[in-house]
Amino acid sequence: MANPEMKNAASDGDLKKGGWSVRRISIMAIFIALSAVGAMIKTPSPIGSICLDSFPGYFCALAFGFPEGAIIIAIGHLLSAAITGFPLTIPFHLAIAVSMAAVACIFRIIGRRGGKFGVILAVIVASLCNGLVVGLWLFPIGGVALYVANIIPLLVASAVNTIIAAIAYYSLRNTKLINK
DSSP: OOOHHHHHHHHHTHHHHTTOOHHHHHHHHHHHHHHHHHTTSBOOOSSSOOBSOSHHHHHHHHHTOHHHHHHHHHHHHHHHHHHTTOTTOHHHHHHHHHHHHHHHHHHHHHHHHSGGGHHHHHHHHHHHIIIIIGGGGGHHHHHHHHHHHHHHHHHHHHHHHHHHHHHHHHHHTTSTTTOO
16 A cells, blocks of 8 residues: 555655646746757858757746756757757857856846846847857857857847747736746
8 A cells, every 4th residue: 555655745746846846847848849849940150050949948038937948948059969960069069058058047137127128138138148158169169260150140040049039928928828
């Protein structure tokens, strides 16, 4: 016979006490899958791993919080890099994924606390951070030439990703999906 304490522990939601509810994990899985689809939509660039993989992470950062957005955006970048064969090597793509996760956190902070125009400012700041600052990881591999060659594709892809996330967030911000 099952232990009554075990039954109570399961019904109390031990997963929920740690913050990992079934709902939260399911939402993250759906957005990671969406990120994988976006990883196949490429932006023409010299390195080939610039694509629409990060808008689900940016959206989740705004809608659900830092951990969700950071995890989804990092996994999304690693998926897009894996599809192209890790052109910058695995360690550099891991560093870029962590940097993009930090940008997603910045996107949330500005987007949620920035007042009336917070999301617009978050789009601008995140696009510039992702395009110019995270792009600095290209220096050790290709120097100034690779960095300069990728600035425009990075800025365009970053802007598109953040704009899609902002539009999706504004469309869904008052629904049960986000406000539950």
